[in-house]
Amino acid sequence: MAPMAAVVDWIIIALAIGSTLVGGYVGYQAYRGYRRHDSRTMQALSIGLFFLTAVAFSIAFVGSLLLREGYLALQYQQLLTLITRLFQFLGVLLIAYSLHSRG
Amino acid sequence: MSEDPALGKLLDVLSDEYARDILAATSIKPMSAQQLADECEMSPPTVYRRVDRLQAFGLLEEQTKIRTDNNHYSVYTATLSEVCLELDTGSFEAVVTRTDESFPGERESDTADRFKKMWEDL
Numbered sequence: 001m002a003p004m005a006a007v008v009d010w011i012i013i014a015l016a017i018g019s020t021l022v023g024g025y026v027g028y029q030a031y032r033g034y035r036r037h038d039s040r041t042m043q044a045l046s047i048g049l050f051f052l053t054a055v056a057f058s059i060a061f062v063g064s065l066l067l068r069e070g071y072l073a074l075q076y077q078q079l080l081t082l083i084t085r086l087f088q089f090l091g092v093l094l095i096a097y098s099l100h101s102r103g
Numbered sequence: 104m105s106e107d108p109a110l111g112k113l114l115d116v117l118s119d120e121y122a123r124d125i126l127a128a129t130s131i132k133p134m135s136a137q138q139l140a141d142e143c144e145m146s147p148p149t150v151y152r153r154v155d156r157l158q159a160f161g162l163l164e165e166q167t168k169i170r171t172d173n174n175h176y177s178v179y180t181a182t183l184s185e186v187c188l189e190l191d192t193g194s195f196e197a198v199v200t201r202t203d204e205s206f207p208g209e210r211e212s213d214t215a216d217r218f219k220k221m222w223e224d225l
Contacts, residue, residue, distance in 0.1 A: 045222060
């Protein structure tokens with residue numbers, strides 16, 4: 001691999017981990033909002049954010065690592081993408097639900 | 104001539120010296136019930152009674168603070184800014200002006216509380 005490509009690879013990984021951490025932080029604050037106020041709206045928002053960021057990304061990231069290292073047969077790649085997209089969809093769905101739920 | 108029954112109740116609340124003291128103190132900075140009891144020289148039950156009444160009229164805002172030992176306690180902030188009493192052709196009308204937050208949850212010090220208010224107010 002050319003050095004440039006390796007650097008870009010690292011940047012991609014760093015950004016991905018950064019997104020997970022920041023997304024997790026926002027989700028965590030939403031979760032605290034839910035716990036402190038017993039608010040269903042914030043509960044849906046926090047689960048949605050976790051699904052959209054931390055969960056979806058972790059699955060994609062860990063999955064791609066396993067594929068690359070050969071621990072996972074290539075035929076599972078599509079299934080992995082499906083699960084990732086499913087969590088992303090559930091995430092935005094929960095956030096949309098939380099926008100329209102009160103209390 | 105009938106007048107809005109809420110007006111009489113509002114004037115009752117504001118005619119109470121203790122309630123006015125609480126509003127005056129909390130218009131400077133947020134205070135806990137204990138601080139109010141010390142500051143305004145009244146017993147805690149007196150404070151709580153007045154606080155409940157003021158909250159019922161939306162003149163006082165409650166914020167929950169959490170201490171490190173996980174004990175919750177509340178601080179209160181006056182939201183009342185102005186009461187305007189108008190007499191016009193046979194009836195009184197009171198207009199209560201409250202201090203507005205420029206965005207929901209602005210006065211919350213805790214991120215989670217601010218987040219909740221911002222989000223639920225979208």
